[in-house]
Amino acid sequence: MLSIERKDLLKNIEQSYAEGYTYLVKITAVDYVKTINLIYILRSLDKNQDKILEVILDPADLSVETITHIYQGADWYEREMQEMFGIKIKGRRAKRLLLEKWDGKGYPLRKNFEWGKSYEKE
């Protein structure tokens, strides 16, 4: 697993793509309370190898660049992360929520999320 700075994310992704990691397996995130880590799992189909990039984010500022112009498949993953962790994806227009029935208040996969508590919509 390769830890990278937020500002280097796009550069690293582009470089990985050029190296042959053309298949995006998954974007996920883990809430470690002090930090929220965003994880990109990329795959090179030729080399049969996976590459994992980890971006460590401060919960106070969760904005990252979108990678949908490189991997079209990133679209739904980014939206999922937006809803579940409140990660703000720069460079993409606001869309309706991906998970229809969710009212969009609070971020359910964060550790400080409590059921029944009312959250204000941001």
Added chain:
Amino acid sequence: MAITRINIGPVHPSTHGVARLVVDLDGDTIVNVEPHIGYLHRGVEKLVENRMYMQSPPYMEKIDYVAPMAVDELYVATVEKALNVEVSEKAAYARIILLELQRIASHLFFIGSVTNDLGQSFTGFMWGFMDRDKILKLLENATGQRMFYVNMRLGGINREFPQDFEYQTKEFLDYLEKRLKDYENFIEKNPIFIQRMKGIGVLNIDDAINLGVTGHVLRASGVKYDVRKNNTYYKYSELNFHTKILSDGDNLSRFRIRMMEIRESIRLIRDSFYKIQKADGSMIGMPVKLFSPKPTNKISIVNRELPRGEGLMYMVADDKKPYRLSIRAPTFINLAALNKIAKGHKLADLFSIFGTLDMVMADVDR
């Protein structure tokens, strides 16, 4: 021409669960499809954070209710990796037999639902479900449950195979091989079927990789990727089977890949029954205890070839419970590609495309 927007679902017989599709049409031609998902969102990823490791398999089985055992196995394998539990040789072969039977059952379900979606006739539907039911009976004999088995244990499975299981399974496989010829003649070579499937819903190889589609959709577009071969696990490396690919990327290819995969699975099961006789170790895993051994690996990533494509779990382990479990559901990413595939086709073809992508909405929403 004016664009007409129509709404399909959320409850529609062909959406395989609760999916809503908002379709923009120019006359009869699809301009844009937007799937609205989340009607079956249960928050499995959050639920397991509050449960001991071995309390979660029943939740995992409900993720993909057409192939419950496969998802269960993926979860248990992730826990095994975190806790550093070894799977004996015999247990590995036993799991392969069960998983491949599950794969065939899931593929037969697919054949049934696709022919039903086409409105072709009721025969394909009845055949597919009838033969699937025979497998469910076999699995009931082996595990004690008909659909939700919960029979994976740390390091093995919950009980030995019954004595008649091998004989019954082999008898069924002989039957299925003959039966597949019927499927071939009635469905695969049927001119009406071919007319409705060939050249419809084409996904070329570059788009398939860029969209990140998986499983039979990826292989139908010409990418030779199968987790069982490329990132092999258990004893798949010692068994004789091939990764089938086709290059057209249309509905027919996706259907034919599934038919070929059933034949490969039959070979795998026969081969495993032969090799399990000489395998060492015990088939039985640890009994379920709420307090399992302490995890040794903090982060474990496991991927498996589920019947619907590649499933992946990313688990951050805590002492007794998973700190975070992230699930890559294969159908989630295949559905994201629907817009790209369906664009430019007629509305009538939308459900044959949706059908061959093999959606299980519970798997999409998690």
